[in-house]
Amino acid sequence: EAGVAQSPRYKIIEKRQSVAFWCNPISGHATLYWYQQILGQGPKLLIQFQNNGVVDDSQLPKDRFSAERLKGVDSTLKIQPAKLEDSAVYLCASSPGQPSSGNTIYFGEGSWLTVV
Amino acid sequence: GNSVTQMEGPVTLSEEAFLTINCTYTATGYPSLFWYVQYPGEGLQLLLKATKADDKGSNKGFEATYRKETTSFHLEKGSVQVSDSAVYFCALTLNAGGTSYGKLTFGQGTILTVHP
Numbered sequence: 001e002a003g004v005a006q007s008p009r010y011k012i013i014e015k016r017q018s019v020a021f022w023c024n025p026i027s028g029h030a031t032l033y034w035y036q037q038i039l040g041q042g043p044k045l046l047i048q049f050q051n052n053g054v055v056d057d058s059q060l061p062k063d064r065f066s067a068e069r070l071k072g073v074d075s076t077l078k079i080q081p082a083k084l085e086d087s088a089v090y091l092c093a094s095s096p097g098q099p100s101s102g103n104t105i106y107f108g109e110g111s112w113l114t115v116v
Numbered sequence: 117g118n119s120v121t122q123m124e125g126p127v128t129l130s131e132e133a134f135l136t137i138n139c140t141y142t143a144t145g146y147p148s149l150f151w152y153v154q155y156p157g158e159g160l161q162l163l164l165k166a167t168k169a170d171d172k173g174s175n176k177g178f179e180a181t182y183r184k185e186t187t188s189f190h191l192e193k194g195s196v197q198v199s200d201s202a203v204y205f206c207a208l209t210l211n212a213g214g215t216s217y218g219k220l221t222f223g224q225g226t227i228l229t230v231h232p
Contacts, residue, residue, distance in 0.1 A: 042222030
C-alpha cells in the first residue's frame with residue numbers, strides 16, 4: 001500500500017516569496033491533516049480536512065497560509081508571503097474514515113522549507 | 117486545554133541499556149495515547165498506542181502503559197540498540213465527544229542517541 005506522498009521534499013525561498021506544497025493521502029483516506037514542525041518542537045496542527053470540508057483550521061495563520069482539498073483527495077498548502085519564522089517541516093498526514101478513538105494517523109516524509 | 121509534556125532531552129545511552137522516556141498529559145475528556153518515532157531524514161511513524169486506561173501498547177521491544185491515575189504514558193525498552201537512535205514523540209487524541217476529535221497533540225520530542 002502506497003503511503004502519504006508529499007512534494008517537494010526540500011525548498012529554499014527568500015522571505016516575501018510564495019511556496020506551495022502538495023500532498024496525496026493514502027487511497028481511500030477521508031481525513032487529511034497538515035502539520036507544521038519547527039526544529040526542536042513537536043508538530044502542530046495547521047488544518048484538518050474531512051473529505052473536502054475543513055474541520056479545524058484554528059491554528060492556521062490565515063493572513064499568509066491557505067490550504068485546499070477541492071476533490072476530497074489530494075491537497076495543497078500555500079504560504080504567501082513567507083516569513084523567516086515559517087522555516088519548518090510541513091507534514092501531511094491522513095487517516096481512514098471518520099476520526100475515531102485510536103484511529104491511526106499516517107504521516108508523509110514531510111516538505112522541508114527554509115526561508116532566507 | 118490539551119497538552120503533552122515529555123522529559124527533557126537529549127538522552128544518550130550505551131547499547132543494551134534500559135530506556136525510559138517520561139510522558140505526562142493534560143486532557144479534557146478521555147484521550148487515546150500514542151508514541152511516534154522519527155528516524156533521521158524520515159517522516160513520523162507510529163510506534164505504539166493505547167486507547168483506554170490500563171492498556172499497554174507494545175512494538176519492536178518498546179512498551180508503554182496508559183496510567184489514568186498519574187496521567188502518564190512512559191515509554192520503556194529493556195535493551196536499546198544503535199538503530200533505536202531517533203526522536204520520540206508522545207501524543208494524544210481525544211475520544212468521542214472531544215472537540216479536537218482525531219487531532220493529534222504532540223509533546224516536544226525527545227532525542228535518543230544510542231552508542232555502540
